[in-house]
Amino acid sequence: MRVFNLIWAGQGVSLIGSAMTTFGIGVWVFLDTGSPTYFATLILAASLPALLVLPVAGALVDRWDRRRVMLLSDTGAALAPAGVVLLHTTGTLQLWHIYVLVGLGAIFKAFQWPAFSALVPQLVAKDDLGKANGRVSLIEAAGQVFGALLGGGLYALVGLRGLLVIDLLTLAAALGTLLYSFRWLPTEPRHPSTDPTPVSHRDELLEGWRFIRRRPGLLGLLLFFAANNLVMEMAIVLVPPLVLSTHTPADLGIVNAIGWTGMTIVSLLISTTRGPQRLIRAILTVATCHAVLVLAMGLEQSVWMLAAGMFGILGGYAVTNAATSTLWQLKTPQDKQGRVFAIRRMVAWSAEPLAYGLAGPVAQLFGTPIAQNLGLGQGGGIAVVFLLAGPALLLVITATYLRPRVRHVERELPDAVALPVPQT
CATH class of the missing domain: 1.20.1250.20 (MFS general substrate transporter like domains)
Structure with a gap:
């Protein structure tokens, strides 16, 4: 290495x-x-x-x-x-x-x-x-x-x-x-494409999506992350206003620092080992822990609870990122990885602006009335979003786990073997 x-x-x-x-x-x-x-x-x-x-x-x-x-x-x-x-x-x-x-x-x-x-x-x-x-x-x-x-x-x-x-x-x-390092870097994929059929620029752009669509396990995993990221980002983007509604900017600095420290520590541990071996199980287990932590942060807004929640959430992201990257690298042929990884990242990123746009209105227009009816204090509307996000995450995880193609994608899909392109 x-x-x-x-x-x-x-x-x-x-x-x-x-x-x-x-x-x-x-x-x-x-x-x-x-x-x-x-x-x-x-x-x-x-x-x-x-x-x-x-x-x-x-x-x-x-x-x-x-x-x-x-x-x-x-x-x-x-x-x-x-x-x-x-x-x-x-x-x-x-x-x-x-x-x-x-x-x-x-x-x-x-x-x-x-x-x-x-x-x-x-x-x-x-x-x-x-x-x-x-x-x-x-x-x-x-x-x-x-x-x-x-x-x-x-x-x-x-x-x-x-x-x-x-x-x-x-x-x-x-x-x-x-x-x-230039002289030691490979100039071509380790397993270059052997398909002699010329491909148009349009087909080349769509090939990443077509590759994923023809593999139900990977497509299901991608849809899981799209839904999971949407719900998680709606909660995470509201952490600063949740902290500041009842605490000081210095407290927000503590929450942020402890959260990123969690990701740093877990990443360091993974970087010195082989990482998780049962990749899908690791991804779904971390997602379940995230759901529990989001619920806990909605129920209790003390500085140390919020800091512990962010420590666990960002630390869990370190596990998920490593497991997900390894899985996609193993299951995607070298000559298609650029296109497939770009589509994968685009779907993940597309959830962020949508979540940022929805989080505030949901907290103000939907969460605040519920918080007032329940007698919650300042920041109660934001806390309601966390309380709703936890069960929503558990529903997404359950729906994904019930799909055998996703649950068994590690053993059912060969490592880095390209499937034949169907003729149209």
Whole structure:
């Protein structure tokens, strides 16, 4: 795993820099405008372009040299901080500049994830996939923890421009490790496609979805995550207002720090072992624990209960991320992984903006009247959403478990074997 570890370390450093930039730009936008709407628009600009371009990115990842795709992605990701530094230095930075540059950076990052995910099974042995994916979850969690801590501590000292310069240095470190490893990285999939039939660009874009649709077990798993993510994100996005409705901003910092620490610790444990071996069982068990924790957070809103809940939820995500990545890497042929992984990520990401849009209105228009009838105090409307989300998650888990194709997908679907394409 030497080559993987080298690239992994470079990407980890870059993730910390990116998290610092995300923190700094968010603070700058809110302090400059004082508007939550502008802040929410910034989040949308950082996510929607990537969501829309993912199918194209996946198809191109399978067609192009994945080493060069990662180089292109890391280089393009530097455009956003470099552009903001230039405009900020010249005193011409405006809000719309940030939206455009952040959206452009998100497009380049949409290429990075499927390319890196497809490279992992080419760099490590099958038995080490769980360990490798655990390390990927580790740098994602550590990036959030250290990015937020360093961003919050350094913003007052070096300002937005200083954070952006640090981000550019971390991107240079990621590019350096990638260039150093270039000669050891495979130029083509380990199992290239043997189908000589030419494929149109349109069919190539749709191939990821067709691959999943022809495998009921994987399709059922994808639908499970779509429903599970929708309900979970509706609850998680309301954690800050739930904390702030009865506690202080300092308490919110404690809840966030403990939550991301949970993900970091669990990811570290997985990264030093082979990870979960019964993948579907691990995924459904974690989802059940999430449902129980969401219910507990709705019943009891003390700081330590909320912190313990986020510790368990984010720690559980570390297990789910590692198990899910390993499963899809094992069941998807190398030459199709870019397209399939892009569709998988697009479905997962698509639940987030929908959940963000529904959570507030559901809490205010539906949860608040129920809370008033039950005599719940401040923040009761948000607590009702948590109390409804728990049973909803259990229903999703039960419906998934009752589908044998999903429950037995690990043994029923061969590892990395492409099924014949039906003739139409």
